[in-house]
Amino acid sequence: MPNNHFKRGELYSVINGMASTAVARRLQKHFRQAGLEITIEQWSILYHLWKNDGLSQQELCNRTFRDKPSITRLVDNLEKQQLVQRVASKEDRRINLVYLTPAALLLQEETISLANQTMDEALIGVKKEDIETVKTVLQQVYDNLKQQ
Amino acid sequence: MPNNHFKRGELYSVINGMASTAVARRLQKHFRQAGLEITIEQWSILYHLWKNDGLSQQELCNRTFRDKPSITRLVDNLEKQQLVQRVASKEDRRINLVYLTPAALLLQEETISLANQTMDEALIGVKKEDIETVKTVLQQVYDNLKQQ
DNA sequence: TTGAAATAGTTGCATAACTAACTATATGCC
DNA sequence: GGCATATAGTTAGTTATGCAACTATTTCAA
DSSP: OOOOOSOHHHHHHIIIIIHHHHHHHHHHHHHHHTTOOOOHHHHHHHHHHHHSTTEEHHHHHHHHTOOHHHHHHHHHHHHHTTSEEEEEOSSOTTOEEEEEOHHHHHHHHHHHHHHHHHHHHHTTTOOHHHHHHHHHHHHHHHHHHHOO | OOOOOSOHHHHHHIIIIIHHHHHHHHHHHHHHHTTOOOOHHHHHHHHHHHHSTTEEHHHHHHHHTOOHHHHHHHHHHHHHTTSEEEEEOSSOTTOEEEEEOHHHHHHHHHHHHHHHHHHHHHTTTOOHHHHHHHHHHHHHHHHHHHOO
């Protein structure tokens, strides 16, 4: 039984897009101001590779919540910019492992600093325990919808 | 002084995209399954017009958190599908007022019901007071970033 | 062992987003 | 009144997303 019959239309606006778009736009702006030519979507791929280089494209799908064609094209564009390189797996020839180039490693510190700064701006005046609640709720929302 | 130095990278993933994308995809799926040919972006325009018909494109920008070119093209596509109509304002000839057609009025009840149903699915197991917290935090995030 | 099903990735097509540059109209200050 | 500036909207170019259909490879079971 649904437990939340109250202004769901507005809730929809809130959960869907408005805050996340604002954060994304701000981060993109910070990148641009720093003279960095990458998009935030490309950056999110690099972010996961900095944490764990050599992920397969499928793993990048899982970790960035994108579908396979999106990853294919993001990796295409990152390869064009010589920030990553596809390497066929030796164990399973269906799999491409994606590796960072030295150029990408140079971006890590500056861009993560800009991302942290962006989150600091975004979260001014927000209580720490409320942030935990947001994380939990949005994770629950994702889990509620992810299967099928 | 930033007050939230803890795993902001992951927080970024949570706030940005994952939950909102999942909700969007689920709603789009519900529309498709019901044989409705509109995108959720188009629907969000109709949603604001059902609440207040005859908004200007600029007002639609403000209410849907989109930029002007996005609204131009969404209204283009809605006009192609004969769901809305542009009417030049008599007071200010720069302004287009956007009006719903009878066909769009027919969609209101069904699509809002599907949206509510989608939010119900999304919020299963989430406490009402936590939802209030999420709304408040995301609104704060938006307000923190919206100016300039 | 062979053939069906599953998995990894790519391609094509449509829609949507952002930026920048543009047109048209309105406002406001000298 | 006239010119600078602001505002409303459009257009063009690039990137990203969703879906469906496709190829290649692997897995698994009859």
